[in-house]
Amino acid sequence: MRHCLFLGDAHITPDDREFQKRLAAFLVSLPERFDHLFVMGDLFEFWFGFTGYSYEEEYGPVLQAFRAIASAGVRIVYFEGNHDFSMGPVFTKELGAQVFPDAHAFNVDGKRWFLTHGDLVAAEGLRYGTYRRLIRNPVTYALIRALGPKRTLKMAWKLGAMSHRVYHTPEAYDARRYTTFVKRKFAAGFDAVIMGHTHRAGVITYHVGDKKRQYVNCGDVKKAETYVIYNPESGFAVKKGLEPLTDL
Numbered sequence: 001m002r003h004c005l006f007l008g009d010a011h012i013t014p015d016d017r018e019f020q021k022r023l024a025a026f027l028v029s030l031p032e033r034f035d036h037l038f039v040m041g042d043l044f045e046f047w048f049g050f051t052g053y054s055y056e057e058e059y060g061p062v063l064q065a066f067r068a069i070a071s072a073g074v075r076i077v078y079f080e081g082n083h084d085f086s087m088g089p090v091f092t093k094e095l096g097a098q099v100f101p102d103a104h105a106f107n108v109d110g111k112r113w114f115l116t117h118g119d120l121v122a123a124e125g126l127r128y129g130t131y132r133r134l135i136r137n138p139v140t141y142a143l144i145r146a147l148g149p150k151r152t153l154k155m156a157w158k159l160g161a162m163s164h165r166v167y168h169t170p171e172a173y174d175a176r177r178y179t180t181f182v183k184r185k186f187a188a189g190f191d192a193v194i195m196g197h198t199h200r201a202g203v204i205t206y207h208v209g210d211k212k213r214q215y216v217n218c219g220d221v222k223k224a225e226t227y228v229i230y231n232p233e234s235g236f237a238v239k240k241g242l243e244p245l246t247d248l
Helices: 015-028 056-071 089-094 127-135 138-167 175-187
Strands: 003-009 036-041 075-079 096-100 104-108 111-115 192-195 202-208 211-217 227-233 235-240
Touching: 015 056, 056 075, 175 192, 175 202, 175 211, 202 235, 211 235
Parallel strands: 003 036, 036 075, 075 096, 111 192, 192 211
Antiparallel strands: 003 227, 104 111, 202 211, 227 235
16 A cells, blocks of 8 residues: 545435535546545445445446546445445445455554444444444344335435434544543554544544554545545645645
């Protein structure tokens, strides 16, 4: 890996046509500037990977941009969130993306990165933890497949609104829980912990012994228009704005 870009938490809906076009124009400017795109979850307000259903009607501009950058050699790595999961054949086969349902570790430039969407970090003891386990299990997946895409999508927008009201609470985004979590990962030997979910972008440096460790969050690419870039010379940096890129 050389140059990487991290984004997520746009919660795109079919009505977000103008935003989809802006994001698509930004994405197609990535080739030759970035070789890896990490989507840190919840890019879509709802996604479930049905066989034979492309979501072209709902998310066409963004999907077309993904196809273009994949064809140009950008590797797409997708960390499923709490709104987009079981990404299915569009991502795994057509786009050739690496898809991770939960956390995964990478070795990059001699350093260890721990990546995850981040929704389970503060879920212990919360109703959200139960909700997440209910949504992300084989029985629910089988029911969704039986309902099919059209009926599931009609339900999904209502369930998504309920999820935001009930489970996206200040407790779920308690910064102290995230601090405790990343410090545990640093103690386990990771040099960087990279997440989304909180919608709060930042690169926070900790000094652990004689080494620097970093907690990285890509923020919210829709409302705040934030994302994070990485290159081996300068490391991680938060960027803002979705104008097509002209340089690194």
